Amino acid sequence: MYNPAGSALEDGTAVLQPVLDVRNLTVTYRTDKGPLDIVRNVSLQVAPGEIYGLVGESGSGKTTLARAVVRYLAANGSLTADTLKLGDTDLLTLSRAEMRKVWGSRITMVHQDPGAAVNPSIPVGEQIAEVARVHLHLSPGEARKKALEMLGLVRMPDPESVARRYAHQLSGGMLQRVLIATAMATNPELMIMDEPTTALDVTTEAVILDLLNELMTDYNTAILYITHNLGVVARICSRIGVMYAGEIMEEGPVKKVFRSRLHPYTRGLLGSVPRVDASKKDVHLKAITGQIPRPEELPEGCIFSPRCELAEGDCLIARPPLVQADGDHYTACRRWQELLHLKEKEQHEGPVRGAYDSAKGPLVLEAREIKKHFRSSGGLSSLFSRESGPIKAVDDMSVRLRGGFTMGIVGESGCGKTTFARCLAGLEEATSGEIALEGVTLPYSVNRRKQSDLKKIQMVFQNPDASLNPQHQAGVSVARPLILLGGMNRSEVRSRVRELFRAVNLPEDYIYRLPHELSGGEKQRVAIARAFAADPILMLCDEPISALDVSVQASLINLLAELQEKNETAYLFISHDLAAVRHISDWIAVVYLGRLWEVGSADDVFVPPYHPYTEALLSAIPVPDPEVSQEQIRLRGSVPSAVNIPSGCRFHTRCPRKIGPICEEKEPPWQESGFHHKICCHIPLPRLKEMQGKGCFFNSSAEGEEC
Amino acid sequence: MALYLLRRLGFIFLTLLLASIIIFSITQFLPGDVAQMVLGQFATEVAIENLREELGLNLPLHIQYLNWAAGFITGDWGDSLVSRMPVQPMVMQRLGNSAMLAGVAIMIYVPLGIALGVIAALKRDRYPDQAITAVSMAFVGLPEFVTGLLLIAIFAIGLGWLPANSSIDPGSNFVQAFPYLILPAITVSLTGLGYIARMTRSGTIDVLDTDYIRAAELKGLPAAQVLLRHVLRNALLPTVTVVAMGIGWLLGGLIVTETVFGYPGLGRLLVYGIQRRDLPLIQAGSMIVVAVYSLSNLAADIIYGLLNPRIRLGR
Ligand code: SF4
């Protein structure tokens, strides 16, 4: 096999000795189906001080690779490699006991879900200090001091008190900082980060990424950064390796890879992520068809060939090796030279409607001043807790929506967007307010709504399992609402089910499959078919694509858009992914602490003037394009609790544009700007626009060159 | 905190109230006339009627109940119908005996159960785990008179190390009683062991499978430190509850073991009372058992809360 590292050294592009040198690493698992190679012949080098982004979808083997690098595989896993070196140390020859000395001192790890990776019953400071005691041989007192020092280093406010707290008392962002502090305490040569920001809100993610960038200027630690998020790679990595089904497909400096995309898989990935700086009018998302092959049924030739549009006869015969395309840029595609000249067509064909046509559709939903207050629960935990008031999850939200349009609802987790949707669906009983569907006021609870009204509102959840019975064939799940709500006879039901499966692009024989025989994306399609079976006029989509891989997300976004065009359904699309919301929505509502702060057409909301909170959200989103620079507006801390809502403007505790005491004392007014575009802030809009300049995104190379 | 405790104590009071009503009603339905039982087959009508009057048995039921309840609260638990002695010292002394036995048993089976549970979890699905599970389940299933008699046969009769009969003198202190406690305590422990081991095993397996334990290992901490500080602290939380729940069982439910060894515990006193229709004794003894159950449950919750920072410190 071709050896990227060797030639890189000859080129003189990477003269430094790599911190991590992996050559031809293969990881094998013994399974019921015989031995399976989950990772095959992977070679990669990470230089000191470099952030290497390892990108892949679920099932690409990226986490297995990370575990293999530290030789921490499950009992049924084994690895072979020509080289696995950390600096001068050959990791392959070390015993388990010797590896323990490497773990936590020379190689450290930061894990995906910070809430789960911190021990819940040991104060976090102690969890940093124990590393210092074991690896740096510090006395307990010195170790404690070291822990405080590290907490300060990761910009933790008030390290003293944080050190004494437990995991459940800290937010996800703070916990991730604790884990980074732990990982940096021994000044390791290599830090492996496995999806470190995936579980966090964009605003928190942005802060963590900034922190990493800053730390890297002072430390010489190399980082192997594993993620599925191309935007994150574009923002912080210097090199990228794209993994697919256990192998590296393309590798090189981030700018080169993003610009020339010398592998169809990379192209597919980049083409399928919605971008916050472009809407559905600008780009049509191009989904990659099919799925990652299972390790037991890999194709003979190029492993991407079953999904590759450029596949030709020779691709199917032998697996193409990783070859050097351009200096330090490598690709595993035989036809990369042709790719160099192949421009993707990104233009969307056909007319797309926009918010400005809005007056035409019939008014479907009108929700006025919806409030939902929960009483905080008693139980054992009240044994030790202090007083607590009601949790104001939704506190006065109003929304109007017309048929055939999509309203996107965005905000950080815990802002009340899901509760709002559940109130509309009647799954949660609103505390007050009015919900009107086609002008008719609905009761709060789903139990008291009329059959005919129930059918009109359908919901799609993040987890499709919520609406599919695991014991029922997919077709049965889709037929249920038809039988319950419809008064159809058997053959009508059967033909309608077939029609719905066609509509969501699932082969007809999937009707007879059980949920566990379907992939996540397919299950979500069945859930969507089921929702459409009732022929709803309003669809409430609660993070419908968030749990899916990027390549699958795109096809679902497209599917939802198509179905909407056909059925004139109104969508309420809830997501923390602003790019996806931007892509699919005509209207956008920005929610913070149970209330709306900005409403407007997608085009208006994404250009100045926008609400300071919208601005912060936008500037936090990592754009999958290393050439785009973003304004750096960061929010401090996390969303305050919905029990003690700040006075005046609820956003004042974190607002980067706060103008003074008025923000703390008076509720800000709604200001109109243009076509149904409203912003709730004390700053006069012209002034706001002036402050925000030309917006959050600008192309750093040459403006408007290739955006 | 104080409020919670008050609420819980109030709840326990309600439990006791309800229990007292139930206990009182049941004792009323026990077959046979109390006065008749006390005086025997050949007592005269007049004597029986006099005794009924004396015992207040002719009063309406609710008055009888209130009298009894008021007495119970003020510490006058009545006299035994059989021995004509006050019930309270009798019950309390037996409670003390039971507590001694319970204490020794807990000292044996809790540490052992935890150790076995942890070993089983670490060797999950391998030979040691299967052996531990099989043996401890066998002991849970075996009736106590079987294990008890077996132990007597081996250690008392065969080897002669320990007394076969544990009928200690009333008022013995712990040191005097200790040799007599060992065999019954082991018998009880063999039953309790299985529950503790199983709970610990499943708790430990759950914790071993968490991200934070993987993280602790990858921090390069020594294996013993990972186990003792990171795993057990979380894994033993559910075990605390099982231990505390066991206290009620140890204090009032060891009828078989106490009988096999002739040990004067609370359980046997209750059986004795029931056989003799000794109503004050049954009522007082049952109330004490209910109270012990409720209080050890409360203790379990409080200890659980104290050990679990999530609950101790709130959100
Ligand atoms: S080698 Fe062929 S099948 Fe594989 S990615 Fe390139 S063009 Fe597609």
Ligand code: SF4
């Ligand atoms: S009202 Fe004040 S605190 Fe609120 S968003 Fe506007 S500037 Fe910020």
